[in-house]
Amino acid sequence: MTTLIDAPPGDTGGILPAARKSSGGGLGQYILVRFLLIFPTIFILVTMVFFLMRITGDPITAAMGGRLPADQLQERIEAAGYDRPILVQYFEYLGQLATGNFGRTLTDNRAVVEMLTTYGSATLELSLNALVVALLVGIPLGMLAAHRRDKAPDAVLRVFAILCYATPVFFAGMLLKLTFSVWLGWLPVAGRAKTSSELALTSLEAPTGIYWLDALRSGNMAAFADVLAHAVLPAVALGLLTAGIFLRLVRTNVIGTLGRDYIEAGRSRGISEYRLVTKHAYKPALIPIITVMGLQIAVMLGGAVLTEKTFEWKGLGFQLANYLTARDFVAVQGIVVLLAIIVALTNFIVDIIAALIDPRVRY
Amino acid sequence: MANPDVPLPAANPRAPLLRRLPVISHYTRSVGLQRGMLVAGLVLTGAFVLTALFAPLLAPYGYSQLSDDDGNFPTQQAPGGKHLLGTTVGGYDVLSRVIWGAQTAILVIVVAVAMSIVIGVVLGLVSGYLGGWLDRILVVVADAVYAFPSLLVAIVMAIVISGGQSSLAGGIFAAGTAITLVFIPQYFRVIRAETVRLKAEPFVESAKVVGASNIRIMGRHIYRNATRTLPLIFTLNASEAILTLAGLGFLGFGIEPSSAAEWGFDLNKALADTTSGIWWTGLFPGMAIVLTVVGLTLVGESINDLNDPRLRGRKSAAGKVTPGPAAAGPGTAAHAAIETEVRGS
Numbered sequence A: 001m002t003t004l005i006d007a008p009p010g011d012t013g014g015i016l017p018a019a020r021k022s023s024g025g026g027l028g029q030y031i032l033v034r035f036l037l038i039f040p041t042i043f044i045l046v047t048m049v050f051f052l053m054r055i056t057g058d059p060i061t062a063a064m065g066g067r068l069p070a071d072q073l074q075e076r077i078e079a080a081g082y083d084r085p086i087l088v089q090y091f092e093y094l095g096q097l098a099t100g101n102f103g104r105t106l107t108d109n110r111a112v113v114e115m116l117t118t119y120g121s122a123t124l125e126l127s128l129n130a131l132v133v134a135l136l137v138g139i140p141l142g143m144l145a146a147h148r149r150d151k152a153p154d155a156v157l158r159v160f161a162i163l164c165y166a167t168p169v170f171f172a173g174m175l176l177k178l179t180f181s182v183w184l185g186w187l188p189v190a191g192r193a194k195t196s197s198e199l200a201l202t203s204l205e206a207p208t209g210i211y212w213l214d215a216l217r218s219g220n221m222a223a224f225a226d227v228l229a230h231a232v233l234p235a236v237a238l239g240l241l242t243a244g245i246f247l248r249l250v251r252t253n254v255i256g257t258l259g260r261d262y263i264e265a266g267r268s269r270g271i272s273e274y275r276l277v278t279k280h281a282y283k284p285a286l287i288p289i290i291t292v293m294g295l296q297i298a299v300m301l302g303g304a305v306l307t308e309k310t311f312e313w314k315g316l317g318f319q320l321a322n323y324l325t326a327r328d329f330v331a332v333q334g335i336v337v338l339l340a341i342i343v344a345l346t347n348f349i350v351d352i353i354a355a356l357i358d359p360r361v362r363y
Numbered sequence B: 001m002a003n004p005d006v007p008l009p010a011a012n013p014r015a016p017l018l019r020r021l022p023v024i025s026h027y028t029r030s031v032g033l034q035r036g037m038l039v040a041g042l043v044l045t046g047a048f049v050l051t052a053l054f055a056p057l058l059a060p061y062g063y064s065q066l067s068d069d070d071g072n073f074p075t076q077q078a079p080g081g082k083h084l085l086g087t088t089v090g091g092y093d094v095l096s097r098v099i100w101g102a103q104t105a106i107l108v109i110v111v112a113v114a115m116s117i118v119i120g121v122v123l124g125l126v127s128g129y130l131g132g133w134l135d136r137i138l139v140v141v142a143d144a145v146y147a148f149p150s151l152l153v154a155i156v157m158a159i160v161i162s163g164g165q166s167s168l169a170g171g172i173f174a175a176g177t178a179i180t181l182v183f184i185p186q187y188f189r190v191i192r193a194e195t196v197r198l199k200a201e202p203f204v205e206s207a208k209v210v211g212a213s214n215i216r217i218m219g220r221h222i223y224r225n226a227t228r229t230l231p232l233i234f235t236l237n238a239s240e241a242i243l244t245l246a247g248l249g250f251l252g253f254g255i256e257p258s259s260a261a262e263w264g265f266d267l268n269k270a271l272a273d274t275t276s277g278i279w280w281t282g283l284f285p286g287m288a289i290v291l292t293v294v295g296l297t298l299v300g301e302s303i304n305d306l307n308d309p310r311l312r313g314r315k316s317a318a319g320k321v322t323p324g325p326a327a328a329g330p331g332t333a334a335h336a337a338i339e340t341e342v343r344g345s
Helices: A017-021 A027-036 A038-055 A059-064 A070-080 A086-098 A112-147 A152-166 A169-183 A195-202 A211-218 A221-258 A261-268 A273-311 A316-325 A329-357 B022-029 B032-053 B094-130 B132-147 B150-162 B168-199 B202-210 B214-226 B230-253 B263-274 B280-307 B333-344
Strands: none
Touching: A027 A038, A027 A329, A038 A086, A038 A329, A038 B132, A038 B150, A059 A070, A059 A329, A112 A152, A112 A221, A112 A273, A112 A316, A112 A329, A152 A221, A152 B032, A152 B280, A169 A221, A169 A273, A169 B263, A169 B280, A211 A221, A221 A273, A261 A273, A273 A316, A273 A329, A273 B150, A273 B230, A316 A329, A316 B230, A329 B132, A329 B150, B022 B032, B022 B280, B032 B094, B032 B280, B094 B132, B094 B168, B094 B214, B094 B230, B094 B263, B094 B280, B132 B168, B150 B168, B150 B230, B168 B214, B168 B230, B202 B214, B230 B263, B230 B280, B263 B280
16 A cells, blocks of 8 residues: 555554454564464455455456357356356355465466466566665665755655655656667666576576576576666666655654654764764664555555566566456456465564564564 | 534634635645645646646547547657647547546546545444444454555456446446545544544543434544544545556556546557657656646645644744744744644544
């Protein structure tokens, strides 16, 4: 959720009713309760997605309707079991999910799980790259804005942060492409790597699918440079979206900590203003960043879908966009449910990290 | 008798009504840079609203017009001449589609935000006030949806409502509803938290003692006090609604070009143009999105900052500069009053 309201320091970013009630519990108990909360979250999302997607009718009509004669359509619907009562289908679907079976796509008949292993690493790579860009841009600029509060640099940076938020990733990507690929010709237009390096990297033994890692492992520096060149523009497009939010968070929180007594004490001891910002006020201001990181991951995954389509980056989002165009709603449902699980798990991990750093989160 | 009709947290409760209205009271409280940001935001938002209202007068052609008296429009023509911002690959006039797009955007915002406010506020009030198992379930569901990528929620809803393709009314309704589901948890969370807090206030208790019904307490006593932050969330959500609509359009879930103009859909079509160096089909709809969202965000953010004493710029010197004797810095009565008011809301 891209919300521009600054979270107050100490806000966990999520309501955890069960965790809140277990007051006085230790870290172990917190982790356990938080872990158990993953399941209802996933369950609710799966249930919602399933029933919402079925309200309109069966997926086969959506994908093939108009292209097949009515009797053949009916045959396929019956073969796939879509003519049975919805609740029967629902429980069957839950059973399948529990065994790790996410179904097969309608249009090209692939297992959805296999798709995740093929394309998931590409999305992971893109998100990691973007996160690096966001942190490198957001944190130093946020500190600068707080340091020069209400002065010209602050004003410029705040407008920059708003622009980051206001520019849709696909428009930012388009502008970057136009400038750096088409006009200047510095960087490749689209894709993850040249065909030659892609071949070299995918024929490796046990590839991770994260191209720069594979290139480094095999010592193929030419491919590594190629992969990096392809990664720059998508990472910047997606990273800037989050960078603006980090910038604002750091700014607000550094301003908050700069007003504390211990900063005043440091100032009276003659510590330079620069050192106060970079050493003293900076660390406590990072805690809220970690706590909102969970929500940012959701934002990034949503943005990754759009970025991947813009740059033809063959990841989960790119596939999702393709299946949407093909009206293959089994595939769409599979990818959405997978992403729901990823989001729930990453949120769990982020919450645990936040609890390790900041004891107040544990209640 | 409990009287919940406390004045809004404007600067001065005795000021005339006009000066207590949300945006105007914020304007009078602002100084320097913050006032500049608020004014810039209001100007951009105003321009957006006016463009949407007067689109039929401003646009040189219709949004789906492909020809005029001189024959068919050329395709992919560079800006200039009869087509100020050029034409698209399909032969549409870019300027006209950008202008008409404002109308689509504002309709979607109105539908989406109105529906999510109504549903979110009602659910938040009921859930927070009644508590119990209903509250628990609603909170878990809202959290689950809130944590999920909003674009994906919107995609699922768009599939549900229209199967992805639609006419103007259907498309606006589909996009609006898709965005609604994303926003309900936000309103729900805010209103619920406020309701839980207000439930313990003495005026609610006295209303109970006098025998007011639950519905009356929720609808009158708590509602009035819990909805103070809504203008802020409204402006922030309006900008997010535009971005979500554009994202849906970019993925091909937009409204067909023959039934309305939609910026995200135009950007989708423009994506293929970029590699051949055709910039005008994408740049202008994109700029329209950016300027509109910047305008709405500036307004929302200025209101947010002005409501938060930690962030509000001070009218006179404070902080590093030595405050003069007359400075109304922290500690003066006026400042303290505003601070408690804002903290309380």
